[in-house]
């Protein structure tokens with residue numbers, strides 16, 4: 001589909017105006033500066049109770065004014081319509097339909113609350129009340145008709161931060177809504193999926209009738225909660241689809257976009273493909289000050305996941321924050337100006353459709369704008385704005401190379417959202433994500449591209465497939481692994497840690513890894529752990545076919561036993577903790593790899609053993625290479641220097657090249673045998689354009 005386009009390959013915007021802030025008296029001055037600094041878009045988002053304070057009385061004169069002013073300044077507008085996120089619905093809607101309020105697991109109505117991201121009201125209405133689609137649909141209609149023909153109209157933001165209706169206050173208890181509309185819908189959903197007998201078998205209950213069915217109100221009710229959550233995720237996708245279709249019926253030319261958070265969540269995949277593009281908000285506070293480059297890697301992980309999820313790989317990094325702190329001003333934790341440039345460039349290098357900064361001016365003393373956004377409180381530029389606008393002008397200089405092309409990845413890392421879901425029931429959701437990111441980091445830091453994928457991907461396209469914590473063997477996982485095992489190519493699977501401990505309905509497998517015990521040739525004989533005391537006493541030595549390592553932090557592990565001619569490939573204190581099948585294309589390490597000393601050596605061995613092609617090698621620590629194809633010819637090597645000092649880096653290209661030009665400094669670099677040296681500013685970036693021989 002062709003959208004109305006901004007005629008640049010990588011548009012960049014900044015959030016501006018939300019329900020009254022910034023005040024109109026500063027708009028003229030600000031928009032002139034925004035345009036002057038090279039931005040293309042301003043993004044506006046207002047709460048429902050601000051846009052429709054009385055029923056059918058749409059008060060959008062401020063947004064009209066913003067559209068016109070944007071047009072006068074040669075800027076486009078991206079407008080978020082907040083029917084289902086953040087700010088509250090109007091007070092009149094609650095008065096007219098008291099049962100539209102979301103209800104928490106204790107049966108209590110959610111009461112108005114505030115949050116650092118939405119300082120008044122907070123969302124508390126449930127999408128499952130018919131009045132939400134009726135009155136929300138009317139607002140959606142109104143806004144779309146009002147702006148669809150405006151020359152500055154660019155993008156419909158349809159659902160910012162897709163989440164459950166109870167997620168916007170702490171009253172929800174991290175569980176979904178339990179209002180009567182939602183519960184009725186759930187029971188109907190169950191009825192469409194199961195007979196009563198099938199349901200009883202699935203959740204190990206003996207319900208006598210549909211009227212007896214209890215809605216699970218605790219994560220300890222694992223089997224039923226898995227179903228309740230699945231219903232809710234499908235329900236989110238259904239509501240989103242309704243909004244997107246509604247928008248599309250009235251406007252065929254402007255892009256629709258929706259987004260989740262920067263941390264992957266179990267409902268991302270079901271929702272992402274519905275709109276024209278997917279995106280994320282992303283806290284970006286203070287990442288370079290911690291001397292820990294994995295903080296930047298974690299963002300790159302999200303970019304990779306967003307790219308995988310977006311329809312036709314279309315994704316936006318739509319909220320690069322100039323600062324974020326939980327709950328207010330933390331003066332000592334300003335974002336370094338260089339951080340904003342690095343995140344902008346990395347967004348581009350990961351193939352985003354564009355980028356958006358949040359915000360131009362601080363609005364409240366809240367975590368999204370703790371007094372240090374792109375401009376100072378009086379509207380004067382900060383060093384952060386100087387850095388961003390410099391990067392924008394540098395990006396303009398490489399337009400001829402955009403959009404970037406991607407090489408095919410040899411490596412895939414599986415993000416299995418259902419496994420993530422069950423991890424959260426034991427408060428291990430963060431651990432699940434941490435393990436995923438850690439695997440990604442170890443390839444990213446060497447400039448080796450890895451794709452974050454789901455079970456819906458054909459795994460046989462990859463040489464090496466890593467499964468960190470795929471613990472529920474759902475049908476899609478079963479099929480995708482079997483495809484690899486049956487394929488005649490050289491794809492290899494490495495399962496890590498809690499592989500296959502549960503069967504599809506969430507019950508423990510009695511022959512783990514569920515469905516794969518025979519094929520992998522393994523029996524799980526027990527679970528154990530390495531304690532701090534073990535580490536101190538030296539009872540932490542891991543022998544593997546990839547070398548000898550130590551476990552350096554308290555770690556749980558699985559004790560394995562080979563069968564069917566499989567071989568042990570790792571042992572810990574004499575206990576087997578790693579297995580490879582007889583065909584050598586399926587192995588399992590029963591411990592998380594981030595517990596190892598010298599992880600880097602382990603991954604180097606893994607890369608070497610599996611013939612993973614490393615496109616470039618560097619002689620410098622904390623410089624991250626990313627290699628892409630130029631749209632014109634040859635390749636671009638992005639080099640991110642995450643050191644606090646200027647460095648000279650020797651780059652060895654394993655791709656045969658005949659030239660190397662530093663695009664930032666417009667300088668030809670001396671090249672000999674595919675090797676060149678490049679100087680990179682502290683916390684800076686070089687982009688080297690190389691032609692193939």
Ligand SMILES: [Zn+2]
Nearest residue numbers: 126177179182
């Ligand atoms: Zn509800």
